[in-house]
Amino acid sequence: MTSRDARLWFEVALLPSGWARSVRVRVRDGWIAEVEHDVTASDDDERHHAIALPGLANVHSHGFQRAMAGLTGQRGPENDNFWTWREVMYHFVGRLGPDDVQAISALAFVEMLESGFTRVGEFHYVHHAVDGRPYDDVGELAAQVVAAAEQTGIGLTLLPVFYAHASFGELPPSPGQRRFVCGLDDFERLLDAAEQHARRLPDAVVGVAPHSLRAVNPRELAAVAALRPHAPLHIHAAEQVREVEDCVAWSGQRPVAWLLDHADVDARWCLVHATHIDDAEIRGIVDRGAVVGLCPVTESDLGDGIFPALPYTARGGRFGIGTDSNVMIDAAVELRTLEYGQRLLHRSRNVLASRTGASTGRTLFDAALAGGAQAVGRRASGPTGISPGEPADVFTLDPTHVGLIGRSGDAILDSWIFGTRSSPVDRVWRHGHCVVRRGRHVARDAVESRFKVAVQRLASN
Numbered sequence: 001m002t003s004r005d006a007r008l009w010f011e012v013a014l015l016p017s018g019w020a021r022s023v024r025v026r027v028r029d030g031w032i033a034e035v036e037h038d039v040t041a042s043d044d045d046e047r048h049h050a051i052a053l054p055g056l057a058n059v060h061s062h063g064f065q066r067a068m069a070g071l072t073g074q075r076g077p078e079n080d081n082f083w084t085w086r087e088v089m090y091h092f093v094g095r096l097g098p099d100d101v102q103a104i105s106a107l108a109f110v111e112m113l114e115s116g117f118t119r120v121g122e123f124h125y126v127h128h129a130v131d132g133r134p135y136d137d138v139g140e141l142a143a144q145v146v147a148a149a150e151q152t153g154i155g156l157t158l159l160p161v162f163y164a165h166a167s168f169g170e171l172p173p174s175p176g177q178r179r180f181v182c183g184l185d186d187f188e189r190l191l192d193a194a195e196q197h198a199r200r201l202p203d204a205v206v207g208v209a210p211h212s213l214r215a216v217n218p219r220e221l222a223a224v225a226a227l228r229p230h231a232p233l234h235i236h237a238a239e240q241v242r243e244v245e246d247c248v249a250w251s252g253q254r255p256v257a258w259l260l261d262h263a264d265v266d267a268r269w270c271l272v273h274a275t276h277i278d279d280a281e282i283r284g285i286v287d288r289g290a291v292v293g294l295c296p297v298t299e300s301d302l303g304d305g306i307f308p309a310l311p312y313t314a315r316g317g318r319f320g321i322g323t324d325s326n327v328m329i330d331a332a333v334e335l336r337t338l339e340y341g342q343r344l345l346h347r348s349r350n351v352l353a354s355r356t357g358a359s360t361g362r363t364l365f366d367a368a369l370a371g372g373a374q375a376v377g378r379r380a381s382g383p384t385g386i387s388p389g390e391p392a393d394v395f396t397l398d399p400t401h402v403g404l405i406g407r408s409g410d411a412i413l414d415s416w417i418f419g420t421r422s423s424p425v426d427r428v429w430r431h432g433h434c435v436v437r438r439g440r441h442v443a444r445d446a447v448e449s450r451f452k453v454a455v456q457r458l459a460s461n
């Protein structure tokens with residue numbers, strides 16, 4: 001890996017102030033120290049005749065699920081949906097060993113970096129051995145996720161998940177959930193262990209993740225939130241219609257409405273999915289400054305429904321994007337799917353562009369950059385992006401890519417997100433290290449080899 005100190009010069013870059021030409025970025029110890037534009041490259045500069053963009057946060061991932069892609073494509077006997085998908089996932093989880101978690105997560109992280117994600121919010125819920133007993137080190141599987149981040153260089157926001165019940169009303173967990181469940185005392189030990197392991201990384205963040213209102217009762221939710229009162233807090237909410245109906249039957253309220261009334265939802269909260277929300281819930285989320293974690297590819301794959309992005313963003317709602325089940329990992333495709341879902345819903349074009357004349361790609365990119373940074377606990381004191389004080393998390397697009405020929409300004413983002421099949425992502429720097437060159441992660445060969453061994457072993461079991 002290259003030095004964490006560097007002088008990078010780019011022909012074009014997207015800065016917080018907008019598009020700029022001839023940009024020099026000085027990197028010190030992995031952080032951006034200075035940004036200049038309209039400067040001639042000097043002999044000391046590492047020159048890149050490329051388009052530099054700030055790295056995006058992937059706010060929601062379950063890394064190990066990468067190896068399940070393509071295994072859930074057969075129609076079940078009845079109405080195939082999220083719940084039948086979940087049974088396949090539980091079966092898959094029943095075979096995963098610690099080495100598998102590391103090998104599969106590492107490939108997922110490589111693919112994220114290659115697509116322009118430089119940090120991942122890993123919603124980490126498999127904690128125990130196959131028989132449900134804790135490992136000798138209760139943070140064993142968290143350590144495997146940390147190791148995968150270390151191998152690949154991705155920024156990690158680790159979100160250990162608290163999971164206690166099968167559904168609303170504290171239903172006892174099913175056998176398929178035994179690797180996830182623990183009591184509050186055990187969870188506190190698990191969180192301590194995860195923090196200990198994450199210290200190996202240069203700028204890891206550890207948050208807390210009460211799994212969902214299905215899996216956590218009100219007392220447990222308050223206790224988990226209080227364990228780390230300033231850390232990111234992520235929770236699955238209102239992904240499925242049945243979940244909303246069950247929540248209404250349990251409490252008389254919809255999940256997000258319940259959270260807004262009974263929990264201190266604020267800017268550290270990320271409501272993952274929030275697919276099924278009404279106008280009052282939209283107002284509540286926006287007023288509290290929380291982020292919604294949208295995972296459009298997974299939400300499409302699972303048939304969750306379509307998030308009401310138009311009224312939400314019109315009120316100034318913040319969102320990040322996530323790859324969730326990792327069925328396919330690509331930042332541009334997530335943004336494209338988000339907009340295309342809205343076009344199909346509203347039978348209209350450029351639905352999420354911020355105003356008349358604004359670019360859809362630019363609107364989506366700016367929103368995902370800012371909302372993503374907030375959700376993964378990387379809120380900058382200054383503007384988010386290629387700016388002094390920010391981590392040197394930058395990626396470039398190749399201006400000679402066939403999809404980007406003749407493009408300038410916001411048309412670059414519209415072309416990348418909506419008009420390219422092969423990825424134009426060229427290089428990626430993470431915390432000052434160049435980890436992707438010519439679109440390929442520097443450790444891809446080794447990571448792929450370990451992934452293949454793990455998947456072949458899982459397939460033969």
Ligand SMILES: [Zn+2]
Nearest residue numbers: 062123236324
């Ligand atoms: Zn999820």
